[in-house]
Amino acid sequence: MSMRKLNPTRFVKSVFGDFMKESGLEPRLFGPFMRITNAVPGKVDFELDIAQQHTNRLKILHGGTIASMVDLGGSLAVASHGVFATGVSTDLNVTYLSNGGAIGDVIKATAVCDRIGKTLAYTSITFTNKNGEIAARGSHTKFIAKVWGKNEPYTTDKPIHGEQPE
Amino acid sequence: MSMRKLNPTRFVKSVFGDFMKESGLEPRLFGPFMRITNAVPGKVDFELDIAQQHTNRLKILHGGTIASMVDLGGSLAVASHGVFATGVSTDLNVTYLSNGGAIGDVIKATAVCDRIGKTLAYTSITFTNKNGEIAARGSHTKFIAKVWGKNEPYTTDKPIHGEQPE
Amino acid sequence: MSMRKLNPTRFVKSVFGDFMKESGLEPRLFGPFMRITNAVPGKVDFELDIAQQHTNRLKILHGGTIASMVDLGGSLAVASHGVFATGVSTDLNVTYLSNGGAIGDVIKATAVCDRIGKTLAYTSITFTNKNGEIAARGSHTKFIAKVWGKNEPYTTDKPIHGEQPE
Amino acid sequence: MSMRKLNPTRFVKSVFGDFMKESGLEPRLFGPFMRITNAVPGKVDFELDIAQQHTNRLKILHGGTIASMVDLGGSLAVASHGVFATGVSTDLNVTYLSNGGAIGDVIKATAVCDRIGKTLAYTSITFTNKNGEIAARGSHTKFIAKVWGKNEPYTTDKPIHGEQPE
Numbered sequence: 247m248s249m250r251k252l253n254p255t256r257f258v259k260s261v262f263g264d265f266m267k268e269s270g271l272e273p274r275l276f277g278p279f280m281r282i283t284n285a286v287p288g289k290v291d292f293e294l295d296i297a298q299q300h301t302n303r304l305k306i307l308h309g310g311t312i313a314s315m316v317d318l319g320g321s322l323a324v325a326s327h328g329v330f331a332t333g334v335s336t337d338l339n340v341t342y343l344s345n346g347g348a349i350g351d352v353i354k355a356t357a358v359c360d361r362i363g364k365t366l367a368y369t370s371i372t373f374t375n376k377n378g379e380i381a382a383r384g385s386h387t388k389f390i391a392k393v394w395g396k397n398e399p400y401t402t403d404k405p406i407h408g409e410q411p412e
Numbered sequence: 413m414s415m416r417k418l419n420p421t422r423f424v425k426s427v428f429g430d431f432m433k434e435s436g437l438e439p440r441l442f443g444p445f446m447r448i449t450n451a452v453p454g455k456v457d458f459e460l461d462i463a464q465q466h467t468n469r470l471k472i473l474h475g476g477t478i479a480s481m482v483d484l485g486g487s488l489a490v491a492s493h494g495v496f497a498t499g500v501s502t503d504l505n506v507t508y509l510s511n512g513g514a515i516g517d518v519i520k521a522t523a524v525c526d527r528i529g530k531t532l533a534y535t536s537i538t539f540t541n542k543n544g545e546i547a548a549r550g551s552h553t554k555f556i557a558k559v560w561g562k563n564e565p566y567t568t569d570k571p572i573h574g575e576q577p578e
Numbered sequence: 579m580s581m582r583k584l585n586p587t588r589f590v591k592s593v594f595g596d597f598m599k600e601s602g603l604e605p606r607l608f609g610p611f612m613r614i615t616n617a618v619p620g621k622v623d624f625e626l627d628i629a630q631q632h633t634n635r636l637k638i639l640h641g642g643t644i645a646s647m648v649d650l651g652g653s654l655a656v657a658s659h660g661v662f663a664t665g666v667s668t669d670l671n672v673t674y675l676s677n678g679g680a681i682g683d684v685i686k687a688t689a690v691c692d693r694i695g696k697t698l699a700y701t702s703i704t705f706t707n708k709n710g711e712i713a714a715r716g717s718h719t720k721f722i723a724k725v726w727g728k729n730e731p732y733t734t735d736k737p738i739h740g741e742q743p744e
Numbered sequence: 745m746s747m748r749k750l751n752p753t754r755f756v757k758s759v760f761g762d763f764m765k766e767s768g769l770e771p772r773l774f775g776p777f778m779r780i781t782n783a784v785p786g787k788v789d790f791e792l793d794i795a796q797q798h799t800n801r802l803k804i805l806h807g808g809t810i811a812s813m814v815d816l817g818g819s820l821a822v823a824s825h826g827v828f829a830t831g832v833s834t835d836l837n838v839t840y841l842s843n844g845g846a847i848g849d850v851i852k853a854t855a856v857c858d859r860i861g862k863t864l865a866y867t868s869i870t871f872t873n874k875n876g877e878i879a880a881r882g883s884h885t886k887f888i889a890k891v892w893g894k895n896e897p898y899t900t901d902k903p904i905h906g907e908q909p910e
Contacts, residue, residue: 264469265469268469269467269468269469269474270463270464270465270466270467270468270474271441271465271466271467271468271474271476271477274440274441274465275437275440275441275465275476297436298436299436299437299440299441300436300437301435301436301437302435302436302437303430303431303434303435304500308435308436308437308480308483309483309500309501309504310437310441310476310479310480310481310483310484311437311480313476313479313480313482313483313504313506314474314476314477314479314480315476316479317474317475317476317479318476331469334470334475334508335475335506335508336507336508336834336835336864336885337505337506337507337508337673337834337835337837337883337885338475338479338505338506338507338508339503339504339505339506339671339673339717339835339837340479340501340503340504340505341502341503341669341671341700341702341717341719342500342501342502342503342504343692343693343700344693360675360712360715361675361676361711361712365863365887365889366834366887368673368675370673370715379693380692380693383692383702383717385671385673385715385717385835387673387834387835387885389863389864391863502668502669502698502719503668503669503671503717503719503839505669505671505837505839505883507835507837507866507868507883507885509858509859509866510859526841526878526881527841527842527877527878531697531721531723532668532721534839534841536839536881545859546858546859549858549868549883551669551837551839551881551883553668553669553719553839555697555698557697596801597801600801601799601800601801601806602795602796602797602798602799602800602806603773603797603798603799603800603806603808603809606772606773606797607769607772607773607808629768630768631768631769631772631773632768632769633767633768633769634767634768634769635762635763635766635767635829636832640767640768640769640812640815641815641832641833641836642769642773642808642811642812642813642815642816643769643812645808645811645812645814645815645836645838646806646808646809646811646812647808648811649806649807649808649811650808666802666807666840667807667838667840668839668840669837669838669839669840670807670811670837670838670839670840671835671836671837671838672811672833672835672836672837673834673835673836674832674833674834674835674836
């Protein structure tokens with residue numbers, strides 16, 4: 247596939263597709279259950295269909311699943327600025343407020359890149375359960391000195407997750 | 413199996429076995445790669461053989477895997493006080509300092525329960541990579557009002573993870 | 579002064595006045611430089627005129643001043659639900675994004691109580707500098723089991739900060 | 745005073761003295777009540793005599809005072825590596841475990857620089873109350889790209905806090 251410039255939603259889906267292809271954790275944990283629903287520069291919406299593998303001993307969404315989505319969500323929020331690499335984590339915080347849901351429920355997330363500089367990016371995320379309550383919120387700071395490539399923003403030759411290759 | 417009182421290491425292994433049997437995330441993510449190496453009241457040592465499913469796009473230990481171990485480790489540190497249920501999370505923090513390792517490396521963790529009260533337990537954890545460097549450290553606060561059962565501490569009828577049933 | 583029911587803004591100002599009278603840190607650090615500008619149930623706006631005592635060696639707003647406002651702001655967000663006592667802290671996080679300002683600048687804060695239960699309250703806060711940038715954001719979890727008194731919410735016999743006693 | 749090389753304890757005291765002279769918050773909040781008791785490369789011990797200005801409405805050590813000491817302690821832990829400037833904060837976390845003490849009590853702190861790199865430094869801190877309990881613990885990540893001066897480490901022409909100028 248040749249290099250082309252994408253809109254933010256399709257670009258973030260291409261980055262998400264790269265996570266699903268190149269990373270080990272995301273395909274293992276989120277597999278076919280997660281999808282990007284929208285992206286604009288600095289903000290990404292995604293959701294997860296809660297499956298058995300996402301739950302804890304109480305049979306509800308696991309805090310570790312949420313923490314992993316704080317990590318991934320922050321990376322996608324960075325990517326929404328048009329960069330394909332998304333750096334490494336420095337600090338990650340999660341506060342758990344309410345039951346995130348049971349198997350079959352959908353949990354929705356909105357990840358925001360509050361600031362992106364030359365070396366650090368600051369992201370935050372909110373998770374909403376099926377009742378519209380805040381299930382959790384998090385913060386994720388990333389070291390991104392090396393993400394600034396030579397490509398024009400939003401340009402990639404990678405396929406787009408969820409779409410058939412052209 | 414009948415109720416019996418165990419030493420802290422075997423008791424924590426029985427709780428860990430329950431996570432592997434009843435929870436969804438732990439068997440999916442940590443499967444046969446994680447083991448408890450020691451437990452005393454208030455402190456648990458465990459380790460993970462890093463596999464493909466634990467890695468990120470840079471092919472090293474994923475921040476989400478570490479965050480999930482902060483969650484689990486805090487629960488095991490609570491369990492090391494002799495309780496089978498381990499409550500729900502309120503706050504979880506992780507700071508990432510160094511490369512945690514690549515596939516085939518071992519990451520070691522020591523989780524400590526700094527304080528356990530009637531309603532809240534405070535835990536912290538340190539991860540050490542194969543070079544002996546601090547790869548990450550974390551904090552996990554749990555709401556535990558409902559973990560205090562009628563059983564004597566360290567008493568369970570559950571099997572012990574990694575041992576053949578007697 | 580006799581017991582009376584106040585609207586949320588005046589009630590939060592009465593709690594803030596109690597901090598200024600009964601606490602040691604707030605009058606010492608924030609003195610006449612801080613004011614509540616608005617409160618509705620679950621949300622409080624306040625601002626600080628940055629003075630010499632709030633700054634660091636770089637002559638800008640000190641991270642410790644911001645952290646102290648995360649603490650106070652969370653308490654005021656709890657109070658905005660009509661309770662006079664505001665519990666004790668369990669976890670507090672701050673992420674610093676931008677310069678908060680220099681002496682003479684105003685920093686604005688909005689503190690939100692995302693959830694209040696019987697034993698725990700979850701608050702978050704955002705600080706905005708004079709350029710409209712997010713200077714910092716924070717999270718503050720409080721243990722509030724003992725704040726539920728016998729009074730009807732928003733009822734107090736205390737004076738209101740910034741108003742002449744009637 | 746001419747440039748001279750100091751041992752870590754005296755060097756950290758000279759940095760602390762600079763905080764007391766050039767910063768606004770530290771002299772206002774900690775004034776004569778705080779002192780450095782020891783420093784080695786990567787670790788600083790200090791203590792605070794709790795005074796009225798450090799307390800909350802419950803007449804015990806205020807969470808904001810502790811958070812401000814997490815901030816300062818992290819800076820001093822960076823300084824213990826021999827640098828005079830100590831960077832700016834990116835993330836700060838505090839977990840509150842026990843009563844820190846009342847007026848007249850001493851709270852002790854040990855701040856550690858877990859890792860110092862070219863752009864980021866990672867510090868953690870533990871506070872111990874008069875009963876030897878962990879009152880609080882914290883984490884403080886700093887951006888330090890600009891602290892690396894041309895001076896040899898531990899070299900300064902500044903006076904040493906608590907000593908008469910030579």
